[in-house]
Amino acid sequence: MRRALVLLLLAFAPAPVVAQASQFGVRGLGMPGRPISARAAGAGGAFAIFDPQSSLNPAAIGGLAALTAGFDALQDFRHVENPAGSASLRDTRFPHLDVAGPIGKRPGVVGLSFSNYTARDFTLATSDTLTIRDVPVPVSDTLQSRGDLSDLRAAGAYRLGNDWVLGGAFHVITGSTRLSSRRTFADSSYRPARQRSELSYAGIGFSLGMVRHFGQALSVAATIRSDGNVKVDRDSARVARIDLPYTFGLGLRWRPRPKLDLAGQAVLRTWSGANSDLIAQGGLGADNTLEVAVGGEYTPDLRRPGRRPLRFGLRYGTLPFPVTAGQQPHELGVSLGSGLRFAQDRAGIDLGLEHVWRSAGEFSERSFLVNVGVTVRP
Amino acid sequence: MSALRTAGAAALLAGLLTACQERLTAPADCPALCPGGSAQVFDTIVPALAGLDSSFTGYVGRGAGPALLASNDFAASDDRTVYQFASLSDSVRVRDTLRSYTLDSAAIALTLVARDTNVNGLRVYLYRLPPTVDSTITFEGLAPLLAAPALIDSIPVPDSVNSGSIRSVLRGADVARLGLSPGGDSVLAIGVAIAADAPTGIRVGSIAGGSAATFTSFVTVDVPDTGSIRNQSLVRSSVFNTFVTREPLVPADSVLTVGGEPSSRALIRFGLPDAFLDSALIVRATLELVPARPIVGLPTDPAILDTRALLADLGAKSPVARAEVPTEAPFVVLDTLQAVQTDTVRVEITRILQLWQSTRSRPQAIFLKLVPEAATFSRAVFGSTRTPAIGGPRLRITYQRSFPFQSP
Numbered sequence: 001m002r003r004a005l006v007l008l009l010l011a012f013a014p015a016p017v018v019a020q021a022s023q024f025g026v027r028g029l030g031m032p033g034r035p036i037s038a039r040a041a042g043a044g045g046a047f048a049i050f051d052p053q054s055s056l057n058p059a060a061i062g063g064l065a066a067l068t069a070g071f072d073a074l075q076d077f078r079h080v081e082n083p084a085g086s087a088s089l090r091d092t093r094f095p096h097l098d099v100a101g102p103i104g105k106r107p108g109v110v111g112l113s114f115s116n117y118t119a120r121d122f123t124l125a126t127s128d129t130l131t132i133r134d135v136p137v138p139v140s141d142t143l144q145s146r147g148d149l150s151d152l153r154a155a156g157a158y159r160l161g162n163d164w165v166l167g168g169a170f171h172v173i174t175g176s177t178r179l180s181s182r183r184t185f186a187d188s189s190y191r192p193a194r195q196r197s198e199l200s201y202a203g204i205g206f207s208l209g210m211v212r213h214f215g216q217a218l219s220v221a222a223t224i225r226s227d228g229n230v231k232v233d234r235d236s237a238r239v240a241r242i243d244l245p246y247t248f249g250l251g252l253r254w255r256p257r258p259k260l261d262l263a264g265q266a267v268l269r270t271w272s273g274a275n276s277d278l279i280a281q282g283g284l285g286a287d288n289t290l291e292v293a294v295g296g297e298y299t300p301d302l303r304r305p306g307r308r309p310l311r312f313g314l315r316y317g318t319l320p321f322p323v324t325a326g327q328q329p330h331e332l333g334v335s336l337g338s339g340l341r342f343a344q345d346r347a348g349i350d351l352g353l354e355h356v357w358r359s360a361g362e363f364s365e366r367s368f369l370v371n372v373g374v375t376v377r378p
Numbered sequence: 379m380s381a382l383r384t385a386g387a388a389a390l391l392a393g394l395l396t397a398c399q400e401r402l403t404a405p406a407d408c409p410a411l412c413p414g415g416s417a418q419v420f421d422t423i424v425p426a427l428a429g430l431d432s433s434f435t436g437y438v439g440r441g442a443g444p445a446l447l448a449s450n451d452f453a454a455s456d457d458r459t460v461y462q463f464a465s466l467s468d469s470v471r472v473r474d475t476l477r478s479y480t481l482d483s484a485a486i487a488l489t490l491v492a493r494d495t496n497v498n499g500l501r502v503y504l505y506r507l508p509p510t511v512d513s514t515i516t517f518e519g520l521a522p523l524l525a526a527p528a529l530i531d532s533i534p535v536p537d538s539v540n541s542g543s544i545r546s547v548l549r550g551a552d553v554a555r556l557g558l559s560p561g562g563d564s565v566l567a568i569g570v571a572i573a574a575d576a577p578t579g580i581r582v583g584s585i586a587g588g589s590a591a592t593f594t595s596f597v598t599v600d601v602p603d604t605g606s607i608r609n610q611s612l613v614r615s616s617v618f619n620t621f622v623t624r625e626p627l628v629p630a631d632s633v634l635t636v637g638g639e640p641s642s643r644a645l646i647r648f649g650l651p652d653a654f655l656d657s658a659l660i661v662r663a664t665l666e667l668v669p670a671r672p673i674v675g676l677p678t679d680p681a682i683l684d685t686r687a688l689l690a691d692l693g694a695k696s697p698v699a700r701a702e703v704p705t706e707a708p709f710v711v712l713d714t715l716q717a718v719q720t721d722t723v724r725v726e727i728t729r730i731l732q733l734w735q736s737t738r739s740r741p742q743a744i745f746l747k748l749v750p751e752a753a754t755f756s757r758a759v760f761g762s763t764r765t766p767a768i769g770g771p772r773l774r775i776t777y778q779r780s781f782p783f784q785s786p
Contacts, residue, residue: 089401123403124405130419143408143414189726190661191662199786
């Protein structure tokens with residue numbers, strides 16, 4: 001119990017928890033995060049709804065047999081193209097933390113997780129020439145945003161026999177983004193102009209989930225989540241209340257052979273509920289999103305399933321916040337992954353590599369994501 | 379424990395693999411991509427508060443500045459310089475005994491502070507003046523005294539010399555040109571005039587500047603059999619100096635006078651509304667002053683317009699920002715005037731307006747002066763709010779409104 005407490009404290013020590021940045025996170029609430037572990041990411045997220053270390057389905061933690069903590073890091077290398085030019089960018093993020101474990105010898109499992117909900121990390125640089133005092137003056141503008149919305153989840157799951165696992169979770173959605181605008185003038189007679197603003201967010205949500213096993217070879221999982229709305233304060237003054245989406249997820253897992261595990265899942269989020277709120281704030285609105293992922297895991301050695309399994313996956317999804325009116329961004333990703341368990345399966349490391357293409361009209365980016373996850377079972 | 383160590387090593391490896399490094403700056407096509415759009419820039423003119431701009435005179439008196447003026451029909455002004463040296467006794471004390479001496483030679487040294495390096499053939503003329511000369515002397519009173527009978531010497535200044543000491547040495551019979559009294563104490567006073575290939579002016583050292591002229595007498599003391607103490611030099615510093623101007627600047631209430639002798643300073647008040655100061659992001663603020671007449675200065679030695687924020691508005695005696703105080707230095711603006719300034723004078727005072735934005739306890743007012751005070755050929759007269767025909771002082775402010783950060 002004491003070790004579990006220490007682990008819990010370590011897992012939730014202050015740390016930036018944000019997902020990858022993207023030019024498709026400039027609008028609305030930002031780039032939606034994927035509350036999945038590096039292990040699930042290696043298979044394109046296809047197993048996420050069954051994965052106890054992902055935060056998609058509260059019932060999934062019912063699969064844990066021991067106290068488990070996980071920590072994921074994500075390195076993003078991406079190449080951005082838009083009408084203003086192109087650039088190669090990179091950033092490092094820590095998108096997911098989790099700790100969960102069974103309650104004594106009861107068939108219940110509880111857990112906490114901290115994952116990214118949306119990320120608004122971006123820096124946009126532009127240049128222009130303004131006519132000031134009847135003289136053309138070149139200017140350089142930088143608009144920067146740092147911060148995100150995080151999802152703190154307290155979840156519980158209960159196993160009903162060998163076939164059913166039911167789960168529920170309470171979510172606290174919180175975070176802030178620090179915005180700054182800076183303009184410099186080529187003419188030094190003009191002083192640089194810098195302005196700042198801070199947005200803070202607060203909301204709560206609930207989710208329910210289930211996993212149904214049909215023998216050893218087939219499982220079905222489903223989840224539903226309601227996030228209500230998020231209150232937005234700008235510099236401590238309430239400026240908006242934005243509806244957050246309902247989430248519906250359905251997954252299928254099939255083991256055609258002992259060494260091969262296949263899965264697929266679809267997740268629908270009703271982001272269009274935020275459309276009118278965002279337009280009222282001067283934004284471009286929001287659209288519903290659908291993410292479909294398929295993938296698999298091949299286990300070379302069944303006696304040591306944690307030793308270098310091969311994971312692979314493919315996913316396609318739409319993104320909720322258009323960067324230009326009427327063009328919903330979408331993304332396609334292919335991924336590979338593996339992992340290693342050691343110290344009598346008390347610790348492990350998972351690696352996921354994903355290549356993602358995102359586009360919307362003239363805006364596009366290619367991203368190479370390196371997911372590294374560390375799992376500890378004290 | 380082994381598991382934890384292994385996990386720690388794995389976490390360290392993960393940390394190394396994903397070493398924190400960020401490059402997030404992407405090009406953007408704004409306002410299409412930028413949430414909130416682009417910041418708009420505006421330009422506005424704010425006139426000074428009507429009737430609350432004024433000049434005050436008497437800060438630095440004629441001759442009390444760091445330099446004195448001499449010129450010959452120079453367009454800025456026609457000036458002559460006056461020095462009066464400490465009295466020279468007819469005896470010196472040697473071994474507690476006053477002894478007479480014989481004046482063998484004498485030297486008068488002046489400090490050339492500045493000249494127009496474009497004008498060649500500069501020659502400085504030294505004239506003997508009555509020892510009673512004082513601050514009441516005028517140009518008209520002095521000019522007749524600077525005539526050939528009173529000429530002591532002329533000093534040719536090489537064209538290559540722009541500043542430094544220039545010196546006249548009188549020997550033998552020439553010493554008599556000093557007109558020193560044969561008995562009793564003697565007071566030497568001199569007038570300085572110049573000539574050159576073209577009308578020009580020079581600035582020479584003053585008592586206030588620590589560089590006033592000196593008068594040195596080389597004497598032989600009547601002390602038999604004393605060797606080295608027989609020959610002495612007696613140095614007399616200036617005890618009074620001034621300069622006179624043919625047409626001195628007379629401040630008028632209707633305009634803003636800056637400079638002159640005694641020096642004038644101008645106080646200009648503005649009244650920017652709180653709503654503007656609260657909402658505008660000022661990127662440039664320019665004080666615009668319209669000269670009522672051309673401001674002529676000495677080429678290659680321009681005057682500086684000194685603009686300072688007021689710390690409190692107490693009229694002529696208002697405390698102003700000090701350049702030597704680091705926290706106040708940004709609110710002191712020095713701007714060099716052109717040799718001939720006929721166009722509007724523009725001074726960038728953005729930081730001063732930002733001071734007004736940051737604290738409302740500071741008055742929206744500025745003080746102007748010309749430096750060096752009472753020691754420059756430039757004398758500025760600007761239009762005031764009472765002279766609409768000329769144009770009063772005004773601020774030209776370029777600003778941005780608050781950036782419309784989209785939320786979200």
